[in-house]
Amino acid sequence: MRGREWVDEAVRVIEAENNRSADTHLHRLPLPGHWGVQLYLKDESTHRTGSLKHRLARSLFLYGLVNGWITESTPIVEASSGSTAVSEAYYAQLLGLDFTAVMARGTSAEKIALIERFGGRCLLVKDASEVYARAEAVAADSGGHYMDQFTYAERATDWRGNNNIAESLLGQLAREPHPVPEWIVAGAGTGGTSATIGRYLRYHRLPTRLAVADPEGSAFAPAWDAWRSGKGAAAAAAATGRASRIEGIGRPRMEPSFIPSVIDEMRTVPDGASVAAMNHLARFAHLEAGPSTGTNLWLAWQLAAEMVATGRTGSIVTLLCDGAERYRGTHRDPAWLAGQGIDPAPYDGMIDRFLESGRWNLTPLGA
Numbered sequence: 092m093r094g095r096e097w098v099d100e101a102v103r104v105i106e107a108e109n110n111r112s113a114d115t116h117l118h119r120l121p122l123p124g125h126w127g128v129q130l131y132l133k134d135e136s137t138h139r140t141g142s143l144k145h146r147l148a149r150s151l152f153l154y155g156l157v158n159g160w161i162t163e164s165t166p167i168v169e170a171s172s173g174s175t176a177v178s179e180a181y182y183a184q185l186l187g188l189d190f191t192a193v194m195a196r197g198t199s200a201e202k203i204a205l206i207e208r209f210g211g212r213c214l215l216v217k218d219a220s221e222v223y224a225r226a227e228a229v230a231a232d233s234g235g236h237y238m239d240q241f242t243y244a245e246r247a248t249d250w251r252g253n254n255n256i257a258e259s260l261l262g263q264l265a266r267e268p269h270p271v272p273e274w275i276v277a278g279a280g281t282g283g284t285s286a287t288i289g290r291y292l293r294y295h296r297l298p299t300r301l302a303v304a305d306p307e308g309s310a311f312a313p314a315w316d317a318w319r320s321g322k323g324a325a326a327a328a329a330a331t332g333r334a335s336r337i338e339g340i341g342r343p344r345m346e347p348s349f350i351p352s353v354i355d356e357m358r359t360v361p362d363g364a365s366v367a368a369m370n371h372l373a374r375f376a377h378l379e380a381g382p383s384t385g386t387n388l389w390l391a392w393q394l395a396a397e398m399v400a401t402g403r404t405g406s407i408v409t410l411l412c413d414g415a416e417r418y419r420g421t422h423r424d425p426a427w428l429a430g431q432g433i434d435p436a437p438y439d440g441m442i443d444r445f446l447e448s449g450r451w452n453l454t455p456l457g458a
């Protein structure tokens with residue numbers, strides 16, 4: 092089977108895989124009833140490849156297939172911090188294609204093992220800023236296709252609907268007390284998820300606002316600030332940062348798929364707070380998640396506190412991006428955290444105190 096016939100079959104295989112998959116769960120966290128505020132977690136860890144990036148990988152493969160970039164003999168190459176590469180390795184294996192992930196050396200061993208389990212090969216580079224050029228070079232040398240998630244994430248996903256993440260979570264809210272949420276909270280790695288959600292809300296004329304939580308040092312929050320202050324697209328595009336210590340979100344540079352104009356609110360979350368919120372979720376709701384989920388939750392809790400303080404009722408939805416098992420040797424390991432200079436201790440207890448008092452104290456313990 093070759094040419095268009097192979098592409099037709101590849102699209103069918105991916106669509107059939109999606110058709111066999113149930114939707115991801117929407118968990119409701121137990122908040123005090125008199126607040127009139129509900130907080131939900133869209134659990135993307137229940138995908139076959141264990142993360143939010145399963146949706147992106149499916150979209151990127153379909154995009155490459157229908158554009159004629161991927162054929163029956165095309166090696167697939169990606170620059171990734173881990174989860175996208177895990178999901179792309181799965182789809183490459185599904186189609187019988189070779190897959191190489193170019194990643195920073197600090198990527199968790201658990202994610203590397205998952206990529207290899209799905210038949211992928213991992214090429215580790217010392218500096219995270221090298222992954223783009225190295226991936227492009229590997230694709231060129233092998234005659235392969237560089238998936239380039241950071242460019243194509245925002246255009247490969249259908250933001251109008253087609254069971255994208257926004258349509259999915261809003262459908263699941265239909266019988267809840269506040270079916271149209273006040274806020275949807277997401278992180279940004281490529282920017283594709285926030286672009287899809289923001290565009291969907293505007294296309295369907297929904298009053299829901301989109302908030303993006305950014306880890307410390309990332310270029311995205313300064314880019315959004317530049318756009319919001321009227322400095323223009325060029326100033327936003329010139330924003331720079333450093334490599335994120337929260338895997339999967341935050342970038343040292345502005346990415347083409349990050350669209351600041353669809354975001355209503357953006358705040359920087361300290362890395363220690365991300366880990367503290369991740370740990371709190373495990374104790375509070377018995378949901379084991381990774382650190383990017385903690386980043387999302389820290390902002391979601393702040394927004395809930397602001398709603399309580401102003402007497403506003405409604406719902407907030409955020410994303411459980413992946414499970415904790417991928418971070419046993421990193422963000423779940425106190426020794427690793429200490430080596431990275433990430434200290435969750437000052438932020439421990441802040442969410443519990445909010446749940447008890449209804450007031451958010453922005454001052455970490457010991458500060």
